[in-house]
Amino acid sequence: MSTLALTVNRRAVDLAAEPRTSLADVVRDHLDLTGTHLGCEHGVCGACTVLIDGVPARSCITFAAACDGATVTTIEGLDDDEIATELRAAFTREHALQCGYCTPGMLVSARDLVLRLPEADDRAIRVGMSGNLCRCTGYVGIVRAVTAVIADRRARGIAPEVGGGRTMLGPVGSGHGAAQDERRGAATRAAASPSSSLQNVAIADFTPAATIKQTFEVQHPPAQVAALFADVAAVATCLPGVALTSAEDPNRIEGEIRVQVGPIAAQFAGVARVERAADGMSGRIIGTGNDSRSRSSTQGEIRYRLLPLADGGATRVELTIGYTLTGLLAQVGRSGLVRDLARRLVDQFAANLESKLSGHAVELADADQHLNGLALLLSLIRARLPRWLGGTSRR
Numbered sequence: 001m002s003t004l005a006l007t008v009n010r011r012a013v014d015l016a017a018e019p020r021t022s023l024a025d026v027v028r029d030h031l032d033l034t035g036t037h038l039g040c041e042h043g044v045c046g047a048c049t050v051l052i053d054g055v056p057a058r059s060c061i062t063f064a065a066a067c068d069g070a071t072v073t074t075i076e077g078l079d080d081d082e083i084a085t086e087l088r089a090a091f092t093r094e095h096a097l098q099c100g101y102c103t104p105g106m107l108v109s110a111r112d113l114v115l116r117l118p119e120a121d122d123r124a125i126r127v128g129m130s131g132n133l134c135r136c137t138g139y140v141g142i143v144r145a146v147t148a149v150i151a152d153r154r155a156r157g158i159a160p161e162v163g164g165g166r167t168m169l170g171p172v173g174s175g176h177g178a179a180q181d182e183r184r185g186a187a188t189r190a191a192a193s194p195s196s197s198l199q200n201v202a203i204a205d206f207t208p209a210a211t212i213k214q215t216f217e218v219q220h221p222p223a224q225v226a227a228l229f230a231d232v233a234a235v236a237t238c239l240p241g242v243a244l245t246s247a248e249d250p251n252r253i254e255g256e257i258r259v260q261v262g263p264i265a266a267q268f269a270g271v272a273r274v275e276r277a278a279d280g281m282s283g284r285i286i287g288t289g290n291d292s293r294s295r296s297s298t299q300g301e302i303r304y305r306l307l308p309l310a311d312g313g314a315t316r317v318e319l320t321i322g323y324t325l326t327g328l329l330a331q332v333g334r335s336g337l338v339r340d341l342a343r344r345l346v347d348q349f350a351a352n353l354e355s356k357l358s359g360h361a362v363e364l365a366d367a368d369q370h371l372n373g374l375a376l377l378l379s380l381i382r383a384r385l386p387r388w389l390g391g392t393s394r395r
Contacts, residue, residue, distance in 0.1 A: 002065040008033070009077030011206070014290070014297045015326045017064050024048045024059035027074055030326070032209060035075040035104050039133075046132035049105035050074050055164070056112050057172040075104035083111045083149070090145035098136035106132050110146045116164035120150040203252075203273040203286060206299050208322025214343055215318045216350040220357045222306045225315045226280035228357060229304070238352035240345070250274065257289070266291040268298060281306045299324045319346060 039045035078084035270289025
């Protein structure tokens with residue numbers, strides 16, 4: 001397995017892949033970016049075209065291992081791109097698509113032409129788009145759409161970009177070595193000074209790869225629960241494996257979470273942003289973390305809402321947990337098991353929260369405590385075993 005560090009659609013990604021794995025398979029199967037289509041898988045049809053370091057490339061014949069340190073942009077990463085937006089409108093207006101299978105690659109290649117060509121030259125456009133095949137349209141609408149965008153941009157005084165992002169000669173992606181050296185240097189500096197590196201980490205919104213919803217009840221009024229939720233340090237003591245390293249700013253916290261699944265141990269160091277409604281009855285915690293040992297990365301989001309029960313004497317806590325996990329730990333995860341494990345973790349959190357609200361001590365911040373995935377997995381198997389055996393006996 002090769003461990004890769006990529007920047008995909010402006011997001012840092014660490015993952016493990018076989019050396020023979022193509023970049024197309026990585027973005028589709030590992031990152032769920034299925035807008036990149038596979039057609040011929042021989043580098044002929046162009047349906048799999050993506051940008052590597054800003055330059056169009058066939059991802060089906062590009063080994064992912066050769067892209068370590070590169071910046072990759074798929075069609076999903078061009079949602080807010082100005083040129084891609086104009087091209088999508090022109091493709092619609094000129095009827096430049098039918099089944100749409102070739103369209104993502106067409107748009108990526110067309111964007112490069114719009115950047116580079118000084119004027120809307122029909123022959124230059126046809127030559128430039130000749131590496132993208134379409135079995136539906138006959139290309140007339142595609143050429144008209146690209147021509148219209150180039151002509152309109154030049155009429156608005158937008159000059160062509162010489163080279164279209166190409167900064168050096170050589171194969172596409174060959175210039176990422178310096179970026180990778182800088183990434184490794186930054187990682188070394190971060191390891192030497194973890195606290196200072198976390199201060200500069202941006203916490204961006206993201207679309208979770210998986211979402212889990214769960215609710216539980218505590219026998220205390222909503223106002224009391226909201227007051228506890230406002231104390232991040234108190235909440236952290238209810239979470240197994242979590243330890244805060246900095247909570248000076250109540251809206252931005254730093255901490256660690258220790259995870260162990262069988263022989264695999266990880267210690268995620270990360271930072272989170274805390275948002276609360278004015279009445280304290282709802283809020284959101286969004287964060288990001290990395291484990292340098294397993295080269296795994298995660299982004300997570302917890303949304304909560306507090307609802308009164310029993311005439312205000314009890315509280316219903318509604319949780320929505322979203323996460324994205326990449327790297328070694330992502331290889332051992334299965335959605336069904338993750339959901340069951342998450343439910344058991346929430347149950348444990350609820351029990352600890354009830355104890356905390358009742359004035360009992362909850363000692364989970366000790367260094368010897370950690371999130372033991374193996375113990376949770378065994379408890380899950382014990383819970384499911386009767387159902388599995390029952391199904392077998394019926395058959």
